[in-house]
Amino acid sequence: MNVGHEYDRFRTLVKPALESKLNEFRLLGYEKITEQELWDFLTKKKWKKVREEIHLYQIVQEILSVQVNEYMNFATVEAFKLTDFDINSEESRKELLK
Structure with a gap:
């Protein structure tokens, strides 16, 4: 049973910080990143190991x-996990090179 991440209890409290980070990303040209995508990055990557006494x-x-390159690396890996890409398939390699 998936009950969410331990730090989900902080989500509403840190919403201004999330919005600030998203505004920074937009200034750098990354307009399509959503709050949920940023939160997923934080919970799945940055906060993978939960600290009990966090403030x-x-x-x-x-x-x-969070740096843009950190998020983009994570998003790229997640995208590859979701696709049916097979490095041994010539068809997949041709599709990648398009």
């Missing part, structure tokens, strides 16, 4: 420290 200011600091 709100630490959560905010980690949100504000």
